[in-house]
Amino acid sequence: MKRSLMSLGAALLSAVHLAVPASAQNASKDVTIVLGEGVDLMEPCMSTRSNIGRVLLQNINETLTEFDVVGDKGLMPRLAESWDQQNDSTWRFHLRKNVKFSDGSDFDAEDVKHSIDRAMSKDLSCETPRYFGSTKITATVVDPSTIDITAEPKQAILPLLMSIVTIVPSDTPMQFVRDPIGTGPYKMAAWNVGQNIVLERRGDYWGDAPQVEKATYVFRTDPAVAAAMVQTGEADIAPAISVTDATNAETDQAYPNSEVFYMRIDQGKPPLQDKRIREALNLAIDRQAFVGTLVPAETTLATAMVPPTTLGFNKDIKPWPFDAEKAKALIADAKADGVAVDSKITLIGRSNLFPNVLEVMEAIQSMLTDVGFNVDLQMYEVAEFEDIYGKPFAEDRTAQLVAAQHDNARGDPVFSMFFKYHSNGPQSGFSDPKVDQMIEDATAATGEDRAKKWSDLFAYLNNDVVADVLLFNQVSFARVNPRVTFKPTIATNSQLQLSQVGFK
Incomplete structure (x- = not known):
């Protein structure tokens, strides 16, 4: 990490202080939260999706x-x-x-x-x-x-x-x-699709009553707009603003989130079935060039589908280096063996996934094109993206690189490995009986044996299978209105418990 996340305040001490209007300084116990992505479902069993979990999980x-x-x-x-x-x-x-x-x-x-x-x-x-x-x-x-x-x-x-x-x-x-009907401290009072969701505090909740009486969630795809809404007092919390908008030491906080940004390699279609091509994809991307430019300086390079805080994280795995010439050589070697290296590869991204995501995707497309890949970029909204991301995959698809984030904040790889890598996993891009067995063995193991089995699996996926193009351990920035108390954490990416919001 180039500098400590906690150094954000010191780095921004010279910034202009927010001018929060008097209307935001009143004694109201209502809050407005600005999210960067709309909610297409309010189904409890889908709350592991971050855009749903931030509204529903442990609130309703x-x-x-x-x-x-x-x-x-x-x-x-x-x-x-x-x-x-x-x-x-x-x-x-x-x-x-x-x-x-x-x-x-x-x-x-x-x-x-x-x-x-x-x-x-x-x-x-x-x-x-x-x-x-x-x-x-x-x-x-x-x-x-x-x-x-x-x-x-x-x-x-x-x-x-x-x-x-x-x-x-x-x-x-x-x-x-x-x-949704739940036992949580809030109930849903309104859902105006595409506009807002309103939660109201229950009077008969079994636990301690939270301070927030009503929460209104609004959706703005532009993180600069979300930041401005908090600045003007129109909103209280924007949990995901761009690093370029994080300009005020009093209100803006950086925090490590639990997301890994990566590209799933579709090994079911040529030329991605060839390991040399998958290695070339990894070598073609200058990951470090993004850090401090399109992604925050605090961002670290990913070496696994899970963050470093996870059980069994393998510290011996190093990020793929940038080596365009070696990537070109691997492509040429595969072509000489008859691999259809000129086949179109569709690079698929999700709009509003994080600040600057479009610019990141365009830069990746350019880097892959520079070494000789035939890459077409397509961006989708969340509902369309989810259809592409999960099985069954369309039979008539071109080869795909699907860029996505994966959230694992619960400390164990079991929350990631089966559905990302098992042959029967709903988001797996390949089938490998050895991987299947390694997942099943690690899932049943305990203690140090469990950690070692997960660690071995991470190494095998990276070195032998070359299953993904792993990119970044993500960092987020939040803006919090001075009238409220809220500290974003690694959990904020997947949930935002209103019980953790207070008032000054």
Whole structure:
């Protein structure tokens, strides 16, 4: 890291102070939050998607457990007060009593069972099963406040996995809902599609009442507009502004987020089936040239699909160097062997994924073209992008490089490896039986053995498979109105708990 994230304030001390109008200094306990991307769904089982999770997760819908990603508390109780292991495969969860959903119904073990069955159902295309891989989860009600959850094959970190299963009432239909009902401190008061979402604080929440009474989420694709809205007092929090707009030491904060920016290589189409071509893709990109220009100076180069804080992170893997001449030589070598190196490759990006994403994608396209690749850039909005990102892939597609971010803030690779790399993974761009076995072995392992197995997998993916073009461990900047207290953390990328917002 070129300089400490905490040095942002010192670097900006000479900046002009914000002029926040008096209207933003009042005693209102309402807040406005500016997000850079709209929400196409308000479905609880899709809250692992960051644009949905920032609104819904732990605000409307809660989970049995919650992982403390910034402190030292580890796995914490949420709707489950405690849990204990019954055998290698089964954990018993003891649920909170006297908890109500926002529709007034009582929370009990039947709701937990239905939530798990619903999230894992093949009748829905929830994101939740992606994190469980081939593991089958069975929930058995013991009594209204006790439930047994069994994983086959055994899953050593099952209680941690429960931190991504959002709980809904037992009468929630087996189809995506538009009006989520949850046990969280807020309920959805309005959703004006494309304009805003309004959450209101509940008076019957089981836990401590948050300070924020009402939160309005608005969506602005231009991060400069989001920053300006906080500056003028029109908004209170903009969790993702551009580094070029982070010009005020009083209000602007840099924070390491849990996203890895990468390009998935489509090994199902020529010329990407050839390992030399995949190596050339990696060598063609001058990653360091982006740092301090189009991405923040605090950005580090990625060597795995997970951030360095993750169990088993392999520090021996080095970022791919920039070597255009070697990339050209590899392409020429592959061409001499009959590989269709001139075939069109479609570079696919997602609009508004992060500040300057279009400029980053255009620069990558230029670098790949410079070494001889035939690259066409296409940018998509989130809903269209998700259709391309996940299986089934279109049979008539050209070879694809899909640029995406992956978020893993929960400390274990199990939340990434199956659905990114297993042959049956819904976002995997290749099939390798050895990788499948390594994932399954690491998933079932515990302790130091688990860490080593994940570490070995990272090395194999990078050195032997060349599965991706890994680019950056991302850094974000937030602007926070001086009238509120809020500290962005590595968790802010995937959730923004209103209970963590206060008033000065």
